[in-house]
Amino acid sequence: EAQVTQNPRYLITVTGKKLTVTCSQNMNHEYMSWYRQDPGLGLRQIYYSMNVEVTDKGDVPEGYKVSRKEKRNFPLILESPSPNQTSLYFCASSPRVRETQYFGPGTRLLVL
Amino acid sequence: KQEVTQIPAALSVPEGENLVLNCSFTDSAIYNLQWFRQDPGKGLTSLLLIQSSQREQTSGRLNASLDKSSGRSTLYIAASQPGDSATYLCAVRPGGSEKLVFGKGTKLTVNP
Numbered sequence: 001e002a003q004v005t006q007n008p009r010y011l012i013t014v015t016g017k018k019l020t021v022t023c024s025q026n027m028n029h030e031y032m033s034w035y036r037q038d039p040g041l042g043l044r045q046i047y048y049s050m051n052v053e054v055t056d057k058g059d060v061p062e063g064y065k066v067s068r069k070e071k072r073n074f075p076l077i078l079e080s081p082s083p084n085q086t087s088l089y090f091c092a093s094s095p096r097v098r099e100t101q102y103f104g105p106g107t108r109l110l111v112l
Numbered sequence: 113k114q115e116v117t118q119i120p121a122a123l124s125v126p127e128g129e130n131l132v133l134n135c136s137f138t139d140s141a142i143y144n145l146q147w148f149r150q151d152p153g154k155g156l157t158s159l160l161l162i163q164s165s166q167r168e169q170t171s172g173r174l175n176a177s178l179d180k181s182s183g184r185s186t187l188y189i190a191a192s193q194p195g196d197s198a199t200y201l202c203a204v205r206p207g208g209s210e211k212l213v214f215g216k217g218t219k220l221t222v223n224p
Contacts, residue, residue, distance in 0.1 A: 004155075033212075042216040043201070050210065058211055090155055097210050098143055103155035 002027045004104035006091050012110045013081055021076045021107050023091030031094045032074040033058070033101070034066065036087040043090070049074055050097055081111045114139045114206045118215035125192055126223050133187040133218050135202030140180050143209070147176050147187050148201040150217070156201065159187070164207075192222045 004025045013019055025032065033048040035058075045058030049068040063085055065077040074093075078085060091104040115138045125131050135145070144163045148156040160169045160176040162185070168177040175188040189196055199217040206213065 031210075035214075040216070043203075043214040045211050048210060056210070092156075098205060100146065100158045100161050101156075101212065102158065103148075105155045106153075 002102075004091055004093055004102055006089075006104040006107050008107060009105065010108050012112065014112050015082055016080050019078050019081060019109075021078075021089060021091075021109070023074045023076065023104060024072050025074075025093040025102070026072065027093065027095070027102070028071065029093035029095050029102075030071070031097045031099075031101075032068065033092045034064070034074070034076050035090045035092065036060065037090065037106075038087050046076070046089075081109075083111050085109065086111045114142075114204060114213045116202055116204055116213050116215035118200075118202055118218050120218060121216070122219040122221075124221040124223060127192060127194060129192050129222075130188070130190050131192055131220075133189070133200050133202075133220070135185040135187070135215055137183045137185075137204045137213075139206060140183050141207040142180065143205040143207050145176075145178055145185050145205070146203045146212070147174075147185075148203065150199045150201060152198075159200075189220075192220075194222050194224050196220060197222050 034046040035043045037043045044060045047066040049055045089107045092101040094101045146161045147159040162178045173190040199219045201217045202215045203212045
């Protein structure tokens, strides 16, 4: 089944404890992206990747890192999480940059 | 900076009604516009993508139109059903950009 998977789906952590949210797609898509969704603010793009080893900042990149070493994986790294990073995170992919995006199920993160 | 607005924020209709959801954007220089559906606790599902050169796209009971010059798009849902209850999100891709800019969504409730 063609899909975007994210792990974990739910995560509670404490301030400053490094964490990684994984994202994987099995559709051979070139473009991948991370978003966060917050009440009243909607979906905002964190980082995106046009292809392997090519990444760029979205609108809210502060406090996040990404890497794209393989085409199928695009992990989101929070090196020192803070409470303002409590949010619902979505990974998405598309065949190429301007085509229909397919979203993962989301990761709900709570930073205490 | 591109901004996307969706009005109303919430809409409740009886089953069987035809309805229109609105999306407006501030900069008409867009590459394409996409409508998504989001169910509670789940990711986004792409409904329709309209290229800037197109005026409308149809899929089943859904029809999306685009008037780029006036900065507006509408999503028409015919013969609404309770299963259509969800939040509908509009997103535009600004011309020359690899990013998606989302509206905050319209929460639709279709009552049996």
